[in-house]
Structures are given as structure tokens and as C-alpha cells.
Amino acid sequence: MPDPGTPRTASAMLRGGVIGLICGVMISTSADDRPGYIASSPPPPATVTPDPGAALDARIVPIVDRVMRSMAVPGVVVRVRTPSTVWSHAFGTRVIGTDDPIGAGDFFRVGSVTKTMVGTVALQLVREGRLRLDDPVSRFRSDVPGGTGITVADLLDMRSGLFSYNEDPAFAWALDRNPARVWEPEELLAIALREAPYSAPDTEFRYSNTNTVLMALIIEQVTGDSIATELSRRIFGPLGLTQTFFPVPGDATVPPPSPHGYMYGSNASALISPRLPDDRLSAARAGTLLPTDVTALNPTWIWAAGGVISTAADLTTYARALVGGTGLLDGDLQRARVDSAAPLDPLDPTANHYGLGLESFGPMFGHDGAIPGFQTFMGHDPIRDVTIIVFCTMRDGPAGGRPANEIAYDIVRSMYGAP
16 A cells, blocks of 8 residues: 555556556545544444344434533434334434424535535546546646646545645634625635645645535536536436535525534634633533534535535435445446545554545445534445434534544444444
């Protein structure tokens, strides 16, 4: 396995146009708004067959209850599909302080799961010969610093080195001061390009929303259509995802039935740490400090890097198609995509993986997502045909940590008998 610091590993192998030789480039757990975030350790690779479903109540409910209590999560939806059963349950309330039980079919913002969809459209354009993975960004944009050395593959692999616009403190303050503001994609890109890159292209993995925003702008340039149109035509429609959509620009609503989304602290404070100061942490745990309702934060701030809205049932269908490739990519390109997901730490095979917009966690492939108010885990085990979807109405617990990931990782450990 190549060293993650070796320059040009992916693009060098791609330049011959041999898609089957795409080699992975390395990951860290994704975070829509804090690119360096690392979650708790992912589950190890599965070595046993998971529980067939008969005991899922006894396994899953205590996990959800524990995480909801420890991380002060108002609402959770969990959907687990195995070859023998579908387990789908909701926990908590849609709105803090009300008796409005959340529903298993509620709509949620899914955050960076959107990145897998944008990546899939890009790979479909590769299949059609309209893009190449080794195309330099400079072919499409002359304003990107170092664009001659950044490839389409680098954008999908999170190895462009480009600064993530949402790490700009002024941007975070703007979100806090005016959550209703409608952002144009070019504004987001301009913020990113004003800052020095993190590193030279393809020298390190660095999660950056700028990569996906730029990829979506390139897709719009190549196709002549909006990213919303391309997602609908190429993914939502063919897969029958009738409850999945990309919001109309400026529309900050989530259709009913849907819960409100909450966060402790602010976007500006989260750039420093999602963990509350000790006095506020104690108050949050005691229930005397409530989180802020951020449901109305306009999703144009994240746009194609995390704007999609969906349901647990639709994401179950999508996860299986995403990982299996059925109805989305041909066999060779799908195998290349899955094989590209390599560990961030080559010496640790249990570490999370990333490649071509696809993440893996132990036996699961998919992606997680985290935006103010909502956190999502989407994973599918293609060997055992097990799918896990978790939605939470809290991005970070008051002491930090991502609740949907915590729940999903513990479900995998429990179902697969892992320690």
C-alpha cells in the first residue's frame, strides 16, 4: 500500500486511463464543517455473521438510550436492514419540550452523504467520457491556485490540499449572525481560494468541503445543468428515491414530517472545539442549558457538499445501490471505486478508509454526515447485505463526539460480536 505522503500516487496511476488501476487515497472520518475531526474508533472488520435480526430490539435499544442520555440528543431514527428483517424505530421528540414523538419516516438533512452522490455523478461522467479522473482542474477553472496539479480524482479523494471555506472564522461568524443568508456557490469557492492551500496536491488527505463544491461546479459546467437536476436525473429518479431531494436554492425548510435540529455552542466556537466549557457542560448534562434550535440555517452554506434531504428508508435503498453499484455505475468502475477506499494509516487496517467519495467503517461502506442540527451515518456491508442508517438531531454532543457514528459503531460491534 502506498505511503499516504507519497506525491501523485493516484493521478500517476490514472494517467494511462486505466480505471481498473485506481489506487486508494487515504481518509479520516468525515466532518462537514471541521475537516480535521476524528470520531471514536470505527468497528473492526467483521469476522462473524451478524445477528439475523431476531434480537435487534435487545441489542439496539440500549445503545440508543445510552447515547441519547450521554450526548443529550433530542431525537434519533435507526433503520437496520438484514437479509431476514428490517428494523426501523424512532426515539425522542421532534421539538424539545413538546410531546411530539419523532417518526421513523421523518425527513432529515443528511449532510455529507451528499458527497457520495456528487461523486457518483462525476464517475458517471467519467464512464460517459465527458470527464477523466486525471483531468486537471485548470481545464475547467483558471482561478484555482495550483489547478494544473489538482485532478478530478484529487477532489473526490480529498487530496487537493485546498482550504475548506467553512474553516474561515469570518464565515463561521457570518453563519451565526445571519443564519438565513443565501450563499452562492461561487462565494463559497472564493472564500476558499483566498486562503493558502493546506498542502500541495495529492500529498496528504485533508477533508475539505471546497473539494465537493468545486466538483459540483465542474459537473454543472460539463453538463450544462444544475447539480440538483443531475442528482435527480441520475440518482434519485433511477433508484426510485421519491423522498430524497436537493433543496431549491434559498429554501431552508425541511418538509413535514420532520424534527428540529439542535446544537450546543455556535459555529464560531465549534471551529475551536465542539466541547463546551466545563461550567456549560455541567449545565447541559443537568438539563439546565438547552441547545440552540438551528433548523432554519440556510443550507446554501454547504450546498453540494451536504445539502440533500432524505429519509431512512430512501437512504437504505441508496446505500445498497451505492456500494453495489446497481443502477449507478458499471462493474469495473464500481470495483475501482470500492478498491480505492484505503486506510488513512497503512499500518492500521481497522482505520476508516476513503476513496472517490466513498468512506468505509469496518465492514461498512458509505459515508457519515454532520451539519449544525443533524448528524447521519449511512453504511452497507456488501458481503453480508446488512445496511445501517442512523439519524440524530444533534451534530455534536456537549462534550464532543458524533452521536450517529457512536450509535452505528456500537450496533455493528453488537451485531457482529466484535469486542
